[in-house]
Every structure is written in C-alpha cells, then in structure tokens.
Amino acid sequence: MEELLELRQFLEQGKIHEALLLVDELEEMSLSDKINKIDSYGVILLIHLIKQKSEKRSTRSWDVSIENTVREINKINKRRKSGGFYLNQAELLDILEQGYQVALKRAALEAFEGRYEAEELAAMVDQQKTLAEALKLIQQ
Numbered sequence: 001m002e003e004l005l006e007l008r009q010f011l012e013q014g015k016i017h018e019a020l021l022l023v024d025e026l027e028e029m030s031l032s033d034k035i036n037k038i039d040s041y042g043v044i045l046l047i048h049l050i051k052q053k054s055e056k057r058s059t060r061s062w063d064v065s066i067e068n069t070v071r072e073i074n075k076i077n078k079r080r081k082s083g084g085f086y087l088n089q090a091e092l093l094d095i096l097e098q099g100y101q102v103a104l105k106r107a108a109l110e111a112f113e114g115r116y117e118a119e120e121l122a123a124m125v126d127q128q129k130t131l132a133e134a135l136k137l138i139q140q
Contacts (some may be wrong), residue, residue, distance in 0.1 A: 034086050035095065037076050042096050045069040045134050047105035051111045054124040070137050092138060096131050 003026055010019035047063075048062040077085045077092070087095070101118075105123075108118040116124075 005037060024120055034076050036072050038087065038092070039095050039099055041069045041073045041076070042104070042105045043099040044091075045073070045137070046096065046100055046130065047107045047110070049102060049130050050107040050121065050125050053126070053130055054107070054111050054116075054121055065087050066137065070140075074136050076109070089135065089139065093131065093135050100127060100131065 003022060007019055007022050007026075010016075010022060018063055046064050052058045054064060073092075077087050079086060103120060104122055105118045108114065108121045111121060
C-alpha cells in the first residue's frame with residue numbers, strides 16, 4: 001500500500017521516470033508472489049504424483065489434491081485482462097524441477113507409511129517422467 005501512495009506522489013509531482021521505476025518494482029513484486037505460489041502448489045502436485053508412481057496406486061484424496069493444485073496453478077498463472085500467462089512452459093518446468101527434491105522428501109514421509117528415505121523413494125520414481133506429467137496436467 002505504501003508503494004501506491006508513493007506512486008501517487010510521483011505522478012502528482014510530475015516525476016514520471018520515478019513513477020515508472022516504481023511500477024516496474026511493483027510488477028516484479030507481483031510476479032515474484034505468483035512464482036512463490038506456483039512453486040508451493042507445484043510441490044503439492046509433485047508429492048501426490050510421486051506417491052502415485054512409487055506406490056503404483058492412487059486415492060480419491062490424492063486425485064482431488066492433484067485437481068485442486070492444477071486448478072490453482074492455472075488460476076495464478078493466467079493473466080486476467082490481457083490474456084495469456086505469466087510463466088511459459090519452460091519457466092513452469094524450471095519451477096517444478098526446483099521443487100522436486102522438496103516434494104520427494106515430503107512424499108517420503110507419506111508414501112509407504114514413511115518406511116523409505118527420500119533417496120530410496122527416488123529410485124522408485126522416474127523424475128523426468130513425473131515432471132513431464134506434472135507439466136502436462138498443468139497445460140491441459
């Protein structure tokens with residue numbers, strides 16, 4: 001909110017260059033927030049996909065969680081007014097890749113009632129196929 005007041009002051013004072021710099025900063029903050037949210041939902045998506053792949057089964061709860069996370073990622077990534085998306089396919093994949101190890105560790109706590117360490121669970125799941133499936137779900 002402070003930034004908006006500062007923006008108003010710059011505009012009232014005719015300081016267009018400063019106002020534009022502040023607008024750029026606000027845009028960057030907004031995009032960073034969207035990336036953080038997509039990352040969080042992406043980890044949840046990957047947790048359930050890893051559990052499905054390793055246990056070779058699914059539950060209704062996992063399926064619903066997958067649907068919800070995909071919906072939220074798409075909602076956050078969609079540009080409302082101008083159309084299109086904030087993040088392209090490569091950027092989404094990069095976020096998923098960055099979150100994969102976190103998801104693997106969290107999935108290890110849940111899959112097989114926590115009997116396996118993350119490294120053992122990793123051997124049961126093809127990381128690249130799981131990432132590709134996550135990206136495909138997001139882009140449907």
